[in-house]
Amino acid sequence: MRMTRRELLIGAGAGALGVLLVSCTPEPKPTPTPTRTPSPLPTTNVPAPAASIRSTWSTDPFSRGAVSYTRIGVQSATRETLTEPVEGRLFFAGEATDAENPGTMRGAIHSGESAAVRVRATAGPGERIAVIGAGLAGATVAAKLADADIEVTVFEARDRVGGRVHSQLDDDWPMPIQLGGWLLGDDPKSSRPILDSLETVDLASALWRSPEDDLDPVGNAPLEKALAAAQAFPADVSLSEALTETGADPEEPGLAALLAYLTTTSGADADTVSAWFPPALPNPAKAGIVSDLGAVVQEMLDGAQLTLSSAVTRIAYDDAGVSLRLGTGESTSFDRVVITVPLGVLQREGIEFAPPLPFPYRGAINALGMGHIETVWLRYDEPFWDTEATIWHAVDGDQLIRTWINLLPVTGENVLVGIVGGTAAEKFAELEEDDALVAALTSLDAFLPSGETD
Numbered sequence: 140m141r142m143t144r145r146e147l148l149i150g151a152g153a154g155a156l157g158v159l160l161v162s163c164t165p166e167p168k169p170t171p172t173p174t175r176t177p178s179p180l181p182t183t184n185v186p187a188p189a190a191s192i193r194s195t196w197s198t199d200p201f202s203r204g205a206v207s208y209t210r211i212g213v214q215s216a217t218r219e220t221l222t223e224p225v226e227g228r229l230f231f232a233g234e235a236t237d238a239e240n241p242g243t244m245r246g247a248i249h250s251g252e253s254a255a256v257r258v259r260a261t262a263g264p265g266e267r268i269a270v271i272g273a274g275l276a277g278a279t280v281a282a283k284l285a286d287a288d289i290e291v292t293v294f295e296a297r298d299r300v301g302g303r304v305h306s307q308l309d310d311d312w313p314m315p316i317q318l319g320g321w322l323l324g325d326d327p328k329s330s331r332p333i334l335d336s337l338e339t340v341d342l343a344s345a346l347w348r349s350p351e352d353d354l355d356p357v358g359n360a361p362l363e364k365a366l367a368a369a370q371a372f373p374a375d376v377s378l379s380e381a382l383t384e385t386g387a388d389p390e391e392p393g394l395a396a397l398l399a400y401l402t403t404t405s406g407a408d409a410d411t412v413s414a415w416f417p418p419a420l421p422n423p424a425k426a427g428i429v430s431d432l433g434a435v436v437q438e439m440l441d442g443a444q445l446t447l448s449s450a451v452t453r454i455a456y457d458d459a460g461v462s463l464r465l466g467t468g469e470s471t472s473f474d475r476v477v478i479t480v481p482l483g484v485l486q487r488e489g490i491e492f493a494p495p496l497p498f499p500y501r502g503a504i505n506a507l508g509m510g511h512i513e514t515v516w517l518r519y520d521e522p523f524w525d526t527e528a529t530i531w532h533a534v535d536g537d538q539l540i541r542t543w544i545n546l547l548p549v550t551g552e553n554v555l556v557g558i559v560g561g562t563a564a565e566k567f568a569e570l571e572e573d574d575a576l577v578a579a580l581t582s583l584d585a586f587l588p589s590g591e592t593d
Contacts, residue, residue: 184587185580186523188555190311193515193575194318197568201296201450202303203483204509205319205564206242207235208407209416212375213506220503222253225496227261228456228475230254232276235482235507242405242418242510244275244304244320251279254477259287262475269294269463269471270443271451271490272479274302275320278439280477285442292473293443294463296450296480299433300440303481306432313552314429316516321428322404324419337430340549345423346528348585349392349535356532357393359420361385362401369414381414392535397421399541400532402560406510411561425530429550454478455493483509511564515540515579519553525588538582539563557582 196205209215221236232254237246258268258280268284270277273295284291299305306315323339347354365381372381378398379389387394389409398409405418412418453464454476461476480490485504495501524545531543540557547553557579559567567575 183577183580185583186519187576187580188517189520190518191515191576191579192307192309192316192318193567193579194305194513195568196303196319196513197511197565200489201484202481203487203489204406204481205303205512205560206406206510207482208242208405208411208418208508208510209413210411210506210508211377211413213413213416213508215416217503217506220499222250222257224257224261225500226456226458228461229454229492229496230258230475230477231500232280232477232479233272233274233481234276244323247275248279251276251479252283254479255280255283255287258284258475258477259289262289266290266474267292269461269473269476270479271454271463271476272302273297273300273436273440273445273447274479275304275436277302277477277479278436280479281443282439291443293440293445294449294451294465295445295447296466298448300436300445300447301433302436302479304432304436306430306434308431308433312516312518312554314546314550314554315431317428317432317556318514318516319432321432323426323428324422324424337428337432337435339426339428339430340546342425342427342529342544342549343423344528344548345530345532346526346586347393347396347532347534349533350585354393354534356423357397357534358423359397361387361394362397362420366414366417372414375413375415377410378412378414378417379408379410382409396532396534396541399560399563402510402563403512403542403558404560406512406560406564407508408561411508427544427546427549451490453491453493481509482507510560511562511568512558512560513564513567514559515557515567515575517555517557517579519555522547522553523588524555524586526586531586533582533585536585538585539567539578540582543583543586555583 196202215238218236218238221231224230232250234241234246237250240246267290270280270291270293273293277293281291281293303319305319306317308315345356347356365385368385369381382389400421402408450466451463452466455462460472460474462470462472464470527548529545529548533541540559542558544556
């Protein structure tokens with residue numbers, strides 16, 4: 140059930156909490172809807188698409204990044220700190236709190252399931268629970284609590300549900316445009332039962348291409364060797380350093396391309412991620428979701444009261460309950476709250492806590508890293524490429540985007556999807572629309588049919 144913010148606040152007048160809220164932080168502006176391809180464009184070897192849409196998670200005030208990762212020297216148990224309730228009032232969920240599958244849709248869903256179990260074990264009859272964030276984690280919490288007949292209200296800062304999964308629907312596009320999480324490993328149906336109903340396509344064939352020729356795909360063997368050796372090091376090091384210590388050269392073109400591929404899923408460069416607790420290595424067999432993820436999230440939220448465009452800027456808590464301050468200055472009270480906002484928002488103090496979170500929680504939030512992943516979708520009237528490979532990797536060269544997904548062989552549609560991670564993703568997100576499109580087209584030079592480059 141969806142309610143307006145005014146209806147919610149009028150209905151929440153009873154049971155006010157004895158905690159005064161004095162801040163009135165303006166609500167951040169929602170992320171603008173991605174725009175279509177501007178024209179005219181500078182001349183490039185690769186033809187301009189009929190339409191293009193890209194993400195900007197790095198600069199999104201409600202995300203401040205795409206996925207969490209483990210920095211050098213940070214223990215995996217750091218994430219587990221955030222799973223413990225704060226004074227029985229504050230609960231955290233989200234992919235950053237899941238030690239087994241951080242940075243994944245699977246981790247977000249599992250964290251929501253775990254948080255719901257903890258709330259149910261603590262909450263008394265008739266309690267009112269707030270959930271902050273209507274992404275996969277928040278929707279999972281809401282669904283599990285609603286199934287237990289617990290009254291749940293979900294606050295979402297955006298004007299849509301889904302959070303960092305964003306299926307944008309457009310009549311001019313033949314399928315949902317996935318601007319957030321949408322890629323799965325080779326076992327998509329095991330991700331969580333929630334995802335079982337989604338339509339997927341297999342992305343199993345790879346093309347590795349240098350400016351001179353096609354190359355054999357680069358496997359994970361050097362990464363596996365480096366990570367295995369790092370387990371015996373006296374101190375944690377970066378993945379890049381572990382590679383160097385085992386005789387590999389991270390600058391070697393093939394290995395550099397593999398590391399660039401890794402950043403498209405981890406969100407972090409090889410010189411910043413932990414070798415003791417590394418991200419999942421690239422999987423050559425992937426699947427892509429081509430269903431509307433937003434509809435799945437909306438269905439999960441059907442048993443909760445949902446208020447959109449309602450950013451929570453302050454959380455005050457004591458032994459009587461929790462009070463939430465919205466960006467408009469209005470406040471409302473609950474017995475407990477589950478916080479599922481991205482790690483980047485917590486690190487940027489997008490929400491103020493009164494009293495401040497205990498030191499272990501603040502330490503965990505700031506110890507973990509927030510990675511960056513951006514996506515650009517290009518739709519063509521006619522394909523300019525002549526390969527049926529579904530995942531492309533550019534080897535060598537100075538391309539900003541080195542990994543592309545070709546959806547033509549598996550959907551019949553002339554659509555290419557570029558994915559970029561780490562510092563390159565931050566750079567891409569900061570580009571103006573024209574410059575971003577030119578960077579994307581220039582990055583496709585290597586995949587032009589032979590003889591079509593200058």
